[in-house]
Amino acid sequence: MKEIMTFIRRxxxxxxxxxxxxxxxxxxxxxxxxGRGKQGGIGGWAAxxxxxxxxxxxxELSDDTKFNWxxxxxxxxxxxxxxxxxxxxxxxxxxxxGHMGDGKIFVIPLKEVVRVRxxxxxKDAVI
Amino acid sequence: MKMIxxxxxxxxxxxxxxxxxxxxxxSLTKMHVFGRGRTKGIRIGDVxxxxxxxxxxxxxxxxxxxxxxxxxxxxxxxxGTMGDGKIFVTEVEEAxxxxxxxxxx
Numbered sequence: 544m545k546e547i548m549t550f551i552r553r554x555x556x557x558x559x560x561x562x563x564x565x566x567x568x569x570x571x572x573x574x575x576x577x578g579r580g581k582q583g584g585i586g587g588w589a590a591x592x593x594x595x596x597x598x599x600x601x602x603e604l605s606d607d608t609k610f611n612w613x614x615x616x617x618x619x620x621x622x623x624x625x626x627x628x629x630x631x632x633x634x635x636x637x638x639x640x641g642h643m644g645d646g647k648i649f650v651i652p653l654k655e656v657v658r659v660r661x662x663x664x665x666k667d668a669v670i
Numbered sequence: 671m672k673m674i675x676x677x678x679x680x681x682x683x684x685x686x687x688x689x690x691x692x693x694x695x696x697s698l699t700k701m702h703v704f705g706r707g708r709t710k711g712i713r714i715g716d717v718x719x720x721x722x723x724x725x726x727x728x729x730x731x732x733x734x735x736x737x738x739x740x741x742x743x744x745x746x747x748x749x750g751t752m753g754d755g756k757i758f759v760t761e762v763e764e765a766x767x768x769x770x771x772x773x774x775x
Binding site for chain 1: 671673691696697698699700701728730760761762763764765766767768769770771775
């Protein structure tokens with residue numbers, strides 16, 4: 544089993560959920576988080592809406608406001624080992640705009656999964 | 671790659687983030703969490719505090735930067751009293767950048 548954590552733009556959540564459903568992965572967890580990437584959050588939250596603002600805002604912001612926390616959504620989805628590539632493709636296809644701030648995907652190995660209702664463990668407990 | 675989840679005091683969030691940025695690790699995510707440690711909360715007079723607000727910092731880094739990152743967090747988040755937090759490290763197999771569609775950090 545693998546856990547796929549992906550950080551995406553807030554307004555891309557409905558599209559991503561739709562894409563997941565169409566691909567047959569309806570189960571996911573959504574968390575509201577704040578973060579920044581290797582550019583240090585230039586442009587701030589405004590650049591989430593309009594990527595063109597990245598250039599404008601990074602020129603205008605002074606040094607002490609250089610580090611911005613940008614609101615993001617963290618989607619967590621647990622899948623079988625052989626489904627990882629497909630899910631990663633789905634996420635990239637749904638979220639790619641080509642501008643910085645599209646997000647990251649991390650694939651994490653899981654030792655054990657348990658379904659609370661039935662007590663099933665391992666592969667059976669995933670979806 | 672390794673994922674570091676550091677649970678720190680909320681008022682230390684920016685201090686830790688700044689220290690990590692100085693050390694060349696600017697990328698991280700924070701989220702607000704509630705929890706308690708082995709002291710099971712504290713009691714002040716009649717009031718029992720079961721859980722405390724904390725900040726969970728989440729960052730993914732290359733293996734060779736792990737020790738440096740941990741020492742930076744330990745130094746910057748430390749106050750010396752109970753409740754300074756914990757650091758957990760887990761394995762990350764793959765990472766992708768969505769905007770370019772490439773593999774790796």
